[in-house]
Structures are given as C-alpha cells and as structure tokens.
Amino acid sequence: MNQAVEVKDVTVAYDQKPVLENISFTVPKGILMAVVGPNGAGKSTLIKAMLDLTQKSAGDVKILGEAYKPKNRTVGYVPQRGTVDWDFPTNALDVTLMGRYGHIGWFRRPSKSDVALAEEALEKVGMSAYKHRQIRQLSGGQQQRVFLARALVQDADVYFMDEPFVGVDAATERAIIALLRDLKESGKTVVVVHHDLQTVPEYFDWTLLLNKQQIACGPTDEVFTMEQLQQTYGGHLSFLNQTEMVGR
Amino acid sequence: MEQIIQSLLHDSNTQWVVLSTMLLGIASGVLGSFALLRKQSLVGDAVAHAALPGICLAFFIIGEKQFLALIIGATVSGLLAMYLIQLITSTTRLKQDAAICLVLSVFFGIGIVLLTKVSQQSSGNKSGLDDFIFGQAASMTGSDVYLMGGTAAVLIVTTFILFKELKLITFDPEFAKGIGLPLGVLETLFSTLLVVTVVIGIQAVGVILMAALLIIPSMAARYWTDSLGVMVWISGLIGAISGVSGTLISTLGLGLATGPLIVVSASCMFVVSLIVAPKRGMIAQWTFHKKGIAAKTTGSYRKEGA
C-alpha cells in the first residue's frame, strides 16, 4: 500500500449547482502535491470535501488505504488563515498545543511532554520568541507559522494545507517550504492549495490542475505544461500569470 | 366576537386605539424592513429595553405620566443606547452581539432600579409605568392615542418621501456617497426614525416585545417578494393586521396584555408565510427540491451545469 490519498469520483454541489465534478486522483506516499487552479475552481472545497468538512454529493476518499475517519488521526489540516477569530483569548503556544488535543483524548489535560512537543514545533518554525503573544499581535506570516507548528504536533501522516503562502513575508515562505521538505523527508505526504504558479515546479513534485473539473494530475514535470495550464485557466493565462505574481 | 364588534362600533376610544395601533403596525413594518436589510434587527431590541430608564427619568422630572415627555425621555435614552453600542464595537474587541446585549441588560437594570423608585414615590396611583413593560394599549388616554397615531403617520410619510434614498444607503452606502447623498445625515435620520418607532410603540407593545414588531412582519414579507418596494407594503400590512388583532383581543377582558397578543398574531402570519409563500416557502422549496433530486438521480443536472 503506497498510496497516501485515493480520491474517487468526488462531486460537490451547492443548491444543485455543481462546484466540483467527478474528481479522481491518487497521491503516492512521501509526496509534496500542489492543487492549482483559478479563483473559484473549487480548490478549498475539494480539501474540505475530502475531510468531510463539506458534504459530498458523491464519491469516496481513502487516506492510507482506509475510508477517512477523523478518529484515525492520520490527517492534519491547516485551514485558510481568515477562518479563525484572532481576538480569541489565547497565545501562540496555546494554539500550537491544540494540535495535541486529538491525541490527549476527552477530559484529560495536556501533559508536560505535550507542552514540550509544542515548544519544539514552535522552535522549528522560528516562533519560540513569540510563544506568549496573543495571536492578534502576530504578523500574518507569524500567524501562519503558528498554524504550521500546530499541524506539526498533530503528528499526522497526511497533511492538507489551504493556501499557506497567502499573505506571508519572504522569510516565512522560506521557512514554510523548508518545513514541507522536512515533512517529506520523514515520509509524510503534504497536499497544498497553491496560488503562485511561478513556484509550483520549484516547490512541488506532484500537481493537480483543477477548474471545477480535473484537468490533470501527476508528476509536476509531466502535468505542468503550457497546454494544460491554458486548459485550466482558459485563454487568459498570461494575464493571470502576471496578476498572480503582482498580487501575491 | 360579538364583544369585539360591539366595542368597535360604539366605543370611540376603542376605535381610536385600534386606528393608532394599526398605524404603529404599519410604521414598524415599514421601518423594520429597512432595519432587517441593514442587519440591525436586534438593535431595535436594545433600543426598546433602553427606553425604560428614559421613561422613568422623564417621569421623575415632570412628576406625572405625560406621554410626550415620556416619549422624549425614551427617545433620548434609546439614541444613547444605539450610540453606545456603536462606540463599544468600534473601540473594543467586543463584537456587536455582545455590545447589544450588554447595553440592553444594563440599561434595563437601571430602568428597573428607577422604576422601583418611581413606584415608591407615587404610591397612590402606582404611576402605571409598569404597563410599559408588557404594553397595555387599553390604558392609553385620548391624547396619548392621538400622539402615537399621529407620530406613526409622520414616520410612514417621511419614509415614503425618502424611500429611494433610504433604499440606496441600505443597499450600497459607498455608491450613495459617490452620487453625493449626505450619508451621515441620512444614517442619523434613519436611526432616529427607528428609535422613534420603537419608542411610540412601547406603551402598546411593551419594551420587551417591541423589537418583534420590527422583525417579524418584515421577515414574513421577505418570503413573498424580492422587491423592497413590495416588501415594505406587505410588511406594513402584516404589521397593521397584527396591531389591530392584538388590540382587539386584549379588549375582551381576559386581562391579557396587548404586547404578547400583537407578537403572537405577527408570528402566526410569519409561520403562514414560511410555509405557503411562493418560491421561498417550505412547500414551494420542498416540491422544488424533489424535482432537483429527481434530476440528480437521472444525472441530467450535470449537463445543465456544464
């Protein structure tokens, strides 16, 4: 069994309007995969549907050969940064520690070793100095690093990250990519929703091109061709490409 | 039933009370529609509760239950509450729901404190301020009724004169500013209209339930139409029917307060709208959904989408 993720015929519809149709692909273990496509292509929806955070109209998702169940704790999810309340009374260390909650179980408190793991993860993303900061007081890049640290302590086998590079500074981007490579080294699989076409070939060894339907999926050097990209983005690729570069 | 018809035909006081609660119903239906679309439904609730201390203070100052003075007191404390809610949300990290609830409960607490003071002072006739909590339309005297009805009429007319301006600042304030409308003035005007609506309704509906008269008719009307112009009419109509039927039932002599009856009448019409309205109603949705599922199983909807 060397497939980390198997997606079969996944369809998602809101109000009878299909958002994603018949998506089927597999991701081998130990791969960094990018999910690429224009705005509104359903990239985040795909991730959410795979993790049962959005209802699927049809289709199956297997993680490490088994039907996905949250209880298996095989999956780590890093949502888009905009989705939480930054005024919540909590600090960086506390947020990171939340990644351990799945392992700790009901009613019990985090142990010293959980705290140690969280501190270690913060160290890895270069956030140790800020561990007692309230999360609103962190910059966008720092917030993203805390979320990554939280994913690290989850100690999952397959990670799903939704646009981790959006709105971060260059230093954070380098830190994130180093971290992704570390994860890959230790045999983890990472699926990343990605916006910046320029960096796809450099960062990722597997790519899914998506625009409501699946355009292509496979090793980046095979999939990431001009022709395929044009099919994904329509005729506006050159224009989009530039705005993406400027906008991000 | 006979009793109702009798009092409607022969008692001129009842006739006036009914007419003015009808006007009140229209005014709150109309302004409630705007409040709903501006996501200010519950602000009305805070304003209504916050009116209580203003009423009591006005009573302290004047020394008697003079409706105009009480209305002015209530308007001032209602506007103050509205301003405080905005100030709390803009200067602290508390969100609007907490700010509304905070202002509402503290002002009402102060109102209760002042109310106990008032009832100690005027031990003889017990002041009748208690009626403001649940509403007692029947206890209104002639001049109160004229004042309430007249003010409601003014509110309705003002709203219709400024209909398109209010519509624009509700839908797209930036654009309204762009074409040169005085946004600040219009927003303040709308807040004042809303507060005055709540305040004149307090004696008939009561501070606790007045907000319902803003929310329920307008939400019921929303089910029937997608046009604001039509929605305002339907909402006014539902408000009027609720006002009239609530007032009439409370004259039956069962000792029921007007406010809860008006609210329950409005709720009944809301439930009817929820179920039978075309397109948005439950029956329409249900049949539509069934068709949708049929389409899905045959796979035809995919072709539509592609």
Added chain:
Amino acid sequence: MGYEAWILLTGSLVGISCGMIGCYLIVRRMVMLADAISHSVLLGIVLAFLVSQSLNSIYMLIGAAVIGLATTIFIQWLYASGVPEDASIGIVFTTLFAIGVILISLFAKDVHLDVNHALMGEIAFVPWNTIVIFGAEIPKATATLLGITVVTLLFIIGLYKELKITSFDAALALTIGLPVTFIHYLLMTMVSLTAVGSFDAVGAILVVAMFVVPGSCAYLLTDRLDAMLAISALVGVLSAVSGYYAALWWDVSISGSMAMMGGVIFLLTWIFSPRYGLISKWKKSSTPLKEQEG
C-alpha cells in the same frame, strides 16, 4: 447564616455560573442566543407548571432545558432556511416569550408565577423559602444555584480543552474527531439550566446581564481563556455584592441594581483596562505620532 449572607451568596452564585458560561458565549459570538434562551425559558417554566401542576424546581429545570434546546434548534433551523441570524433569534424568542406571558395570564395567574416576578426576580424573598439538606436549613433557590454552579464548574473543568478548541477552530476540532454540534448543544443546555436556576432568584434581566457583563469585562482585561474565566467569575461576584449594597442604600430593586453595578464595572474596565481600555488605546495611538515627529 443570616438573611443578608444568603442573599449575597445567592447573587454571587448567579454571578459565578452565568459569568463563566458567558465567557464562552462571548468568544463564540453567541451572546444573543443566551439572551433569547433567558427569555424563552419563561415558556418552559409555565409549561412545566401546567403539565405537573406544581412549582417543584426539578420540573422547572426540565421544562426550561427542553424549551432552551427548542429555542436553539428553531433558531438554527430558521437560519439554515435562509433567515438572517439576528432576525431568527428575534423571531423565535419574542414569540416563545409572548406565548409564555399569555399562558401565565390565562392559566397561572393566581399562583406564585407572575410575570413581573419572572422578569425581575425576588431575591429579597429567597431566604424565607427554605428546605432542609443534610440537616441544615438552606434557601431552596440557593441550593438549586449551588448545584448548578457545581455542574458548571465540572463542565468547564472537565471539557476545558474540548470547549476551547470547538470555540476557536471548529474545523480543526472536526478533523480530530470531536462532536462539534453535540458540544454546542451541551453548552446551550448549560445556558438553559443556568438561566432557569437563576431565573427564580434574580429574574430574566439579571440573568442576561450576568451572562454578558462579567465576561465582557474579562475579555477586555486578559488574553488567556483560563484567566478570563476566573476574572469573569470575580466580576460576577463583585457586581452581585456591590449591587446588593447599592440597592440597600437607595432602597431599590436588588436585581436591577446588580445589573446596574455590572454596568458600572464594565464602564470602568472599558476606560481603564491596561490592555484594551480607552486610555491605553489613546496612549498607544498617540505615541507612534511622537516617534514619527522625533
């Protein structure tokens, strides 16, 4: 214990239980839901009375919990069908409260249930209505509230991290397999129980005030959830105690005065909070200007 001590204890217990639950309502942006439940439990109490024909607090608690949950479900259901959230709340609680008031006036007028009582409570009468527990004679309302406070504490301590993570990041909670919806309804049940337990003693209005005011003060004073819970409980007690003495001083409604003193404490916090107060905000916004000039 004397008369005064019982009242202070009762008010403080309301402050502690409502204040702590209120923290979660504030960070989850569900304060209005608690306002709605605090009003609609009136219907639960009336229905419990009409069905059981007794004023036993067990029936009241059951009735309130049922109606409290029903309120939450109705609101959720209207919201899911496309009604804006604030309007859903406004429709449901005013309707249920109005039905409650009508039922009281029609069927339960002569009994101890009356609407003003439900609204303002009669904490002054609490010490007279006693029961005997383990040989000690203690006021009924105080005993009920003591039980509710203990349950609240167990709930918050036991499910501390589950409540925190579902409040902060429901998506993460779902991916690690926590029953987010179940925890939501559990919290709403706690809100209903706390509301009804406090209802008899202090009335609906003070319940709402105690749900929102102490938590709001704490929210402006700290960045830690555990500290927020503790400060909130403290502010709850402080409002109750200062409110009682203020009421004695001016000879006014005790529960109204407790809500009012809560407001005073909030006002002070709002102005003087070292972290998020108006003064510190004003100082912060004026310092960078000076730096720029220099």
